[in-house]
Amino acid sequence: MISIAIINGPNLNLLGIREPDIYGTQNFENYLEQLRTKFSEVDIIFFQSNIEGEILNYIQQCYASKINGIILNAAAYTHTSIAIADSLSAVQIPCIEVHISNVLAREMYRKESKISEKCIGSISGLGLMGYQLAIEYLLEHLKN
């Protein structure tokens, strides 16, 4: 079975409550159930942390447990974390960067991503649907 890890960074545990005009009203646990139903052939594992080092540890753990693909919304760490970028280079697991909001249409400091160049591609601004599209792409990618 293909295993895909979805990793959410800081403040994404507040989805549904946090700035609903930007991030929507659905909480992630609820959306995750929908994803697992839709992709019942995939082992979708989920990790969220507000702590940079825990995200690093988890990415390293993905290597140890031979996870096939990663979907990463590093949230604000996207724009700052060379350490997370380095961990993606280290583990060499295919990764797709997802942002719920359109980061290119927001503040200047959100336009830079430290992790994009370590990813196969990025999805931004398509709401929670970005995670579903990332799974679909990864499944195709992993076939080859």
Ligand code: DQA
């Ligand atoms: C985000 C965009 C980031 O700029 C922001 O810091 C987040 C969420 C998104 O999903 O749109 O926390 O990654």
